[in-house]
Amino acid sequence: MKYLCLFIVLLYIAGCKKTEKGKEQDVIRVSVLKGPSAIAFAQCLEFPPVVNGKAVSITIADSPDIIQASLIKGEADIAVLPMISAANLYNKGIRYPLLGCPLWGTLYLIGKNFPSSKNELYLFGTGTTPDILTRYYLDRKRLTYSMNYSFSTAPEVLQALLAGKAEMVVLSEPFVSMALRKDTTLRIIGDLNNPEGLSPEFPQTAIVCNILLSEDASQLDSILRASCQFAVEHPVEAIRILEERHVFAPGMLTPECIERCKIYYQTAKEAQQSIDSFLRLIEQYEPKALGGRLPDSSFISKRE
Template sequence: MKHLLFILILLLTGCQSSSDKEIRAVVLRGPSVMAFAQWLEQPPVIEGKRVAVTVAESPDIVQAALIKGEADIAVLPTISAANLYNKGVRLEMAGCPIWGTLYLVGRTGGNDSTIHIFGRGTTPDILTRHYLSNEGQQPPLNYVFQTAGEITQGLMAKKINRAVVSEPFLTIALRKDTTLRIIADLNRAGTSGMGFAQTAIVITPGLSASRDTLDSLLAESCRFANERPEETIRILEDKKLFAPGMLTPEAIRRCRLDYKSSQEAQAEIDTFLRLIFQYEPKAIGGQLPDARFITSRP
């Protein structure tokens, strides 16, 4: 029944097109929005249309916008993008803007080996399990905390000793508690390569002809954040997307903002999706998306 309802939504909304006057971009609040600070301050124009950026509070809101035809560009977890694609939502992955947000941290002298993780069955959980498997470790895993913010509060209150934390919460925790240290970078296997393509920028078919322009604008926006972190922080604080003092240049640096088109990052995207399929097939809709997910171009 839920599947039939999903198909009905697609039929009712699939014919909707972007506005004649603007292109609608929906960006997930958090590290993703750092890559779009320049767009928030100076909206770009593509094919004569202004890009209007909306910031969403959760991946569910981004997914709903895509399903209902209310977004032309969207930023969401790659596993969510693949899941939507496999369910029939017409989209393609334009590229990946972020290569580092998840880190395993621990407290010096802490005796409890339990690792606290947020998002059971999602990217933080899967990458943690993958890291532990490669290291031959089998510590207890605890999923009582639902968000990175909750985990950070648990660390700061010294209720837990080991946890997976994402930026910008990681930098806050390290700054306020000198007994915490980074145990592992979960964003890539080893020290070389770009890493796991955890975050996707997707577009609807109507923007396929503008891919080159879009790729250039996205790369420029990521460079802006890297080269002008203080200005990026000012924009995001002015837009009230981060509380004053929450975001630092170090947090931006650690996120490794570097836009790569789906063609440039095809191997990394494929590796990441296969890893997700190995650990949690249902997270991407029970199957690997076909080649058109990342290679569709006019």
């Protein structure tokens, strides 16, 4: 009798585990980097979509490292992270191909004027996208500046600018809008996302997707395109959603901030030429940021 009871208990536990696993399979887990990327997902946060019977669950992550860990552990089906990180992970064998690109901007040169007393430019993140695009911008404009990385975070760079400790800085949204709002003598001196005024800009943000979801790709594309469009066409509503869910503190976002993020969705196939150009630019300036080489052709889906 004792063994029969034990057998029944074991069957019950196994059944529970099977049920839990089944529930997990009915959920598409999305990890989104906190910051401008999250703006594009405001609509999905307010109205969680369902894809072929699978609920979409969105988690906002505080750093790219957290998202990378979730991909390595297989804890995310879809992830939104910098393009540079997505390509690097792919080259390291974390085979999440590119689904599409939702953001094409956010980086700007901020100051009062081009500094005349000292050619020093403050930014943070050596070897990251802001660093690479700053160097590219200066090269294209034939400007010579000393790059100062003494501050380790964007808020520190912002505070240095507002306190007069830095004359010119590189910032991304929403810190650009915060700087312009707190000091009306500041202005945008350069658009690092589009130094030559061409369109489209650089596809700086990537949405990668587990290859097992390939049959859902078209439906996912439609949801992502609509969500990006919602943020652009209804910025006030998007801001409300993001503030209520504590993704951004009240007052951090403005409609102008959202406009400067250059939010619109393109599938990997639609954006292929822009992606190739951007990855080649990264390889030129910082090849180790990609793991020493460009990702192979399977990184960009060739689906119709």
